[in-house]
Amino acid sequence: MTSVRGLRIAHLIESDGPGGAERMVASLAIELQSAGADNVVFVPERGEGWLGRELRGTGVRTEVFRIDRPLSPAFARWLAGVLRRYQIDLAHSHEFSMAVYGAWASRKAGIPHLFTLHGSRYYAER
Numbered sequence: 001m002t003s004v005r006g007l008r009i010a011h012l013i014e015s016d017g018p019g020g021a022e023r024m025v026a027s028l029a030i031e032l033q034s035a036g037a038d039n040v041v042f043v044p045e046r047g048e049g050w051l052g053r054e055l056r057g058t059g060v061r062t063e064v065f066r067i068d069r070p071l072s073p074a075f076a077r078w079l080a081g082v083l084r085r086y087q088i089d090l091a092h093s094h095e096f097s098m099a100v101y102g103a104w105a106s107r108k109a110g111i112p113h114l115f116t117l118h119g120s121r122y123y124a125e126r
Contacts, residue, residue, distance in 0.1 A: 005036030010083055010091045012098040014067075016043045016051035021094045021118040026054040028092075033059045040086055042079075042098075067101075079105035094118060 009032060011025050029039040039059075043051050045066040052062050063082060067075045083091060083105055091113045093102030099115035106113035 003036065004032055007032075007037040008087055008089045009037050009039050010086065010088045011039060011041040011094070012079075012091060012102045013042065013051070013094040014044060014097045015095070016047035016049060018048075018050045021116075022051050024116075024118065025094055026051060029055065029060045030058045040088070042082075067097075076101055076104040076108065080108035083109040083111060090114070092116070 009029075011029050013021060013025050016022055025041060029041050033039050040061040040063050041051065041055060042063050042065050045064050055062055063086075065075070065079070079101055088109070088111055091102050091106045091109075091111060093099045093113065093115040096117060099117065102115060103113050
């Protein structure tokens with residue numbers, strides 16, 4: 001297995017309640033942090049706050065975001081700038097909206113991006 005020590009990873013998710021995708025983000029970020037990676041999880045400004053509470057005391061940083069409308073070039077620019085500021089090596093998006101914004105911002109920031117769509121077979125069936 002390749003070492004993750006020193007790797008800077010951004011985890012992007014549009015919600016922060018105690019659902020399956022959010023639990024996966026928390027577990028993944030905490031495990032990667034304990035293995036030596038530097039992690040930042042992007043959480044919504046007006047969310048439930050569960051994810052931030054789960055990450056408190058783990059060394060994983062959180063960055064609060066706000067999307068002002070469904071399709072926001074301004075948000076993609078902001079996100080790309082924050083990815084650059086944190087010197088992120090890899091962005092990992094969870095769920096559809098953040099897969100779109102994560103790909104958009106990662107391309108602008110010049111970094112690799114991957115995404116995970118959690119849950120049902122909705123996307124696979126289409």
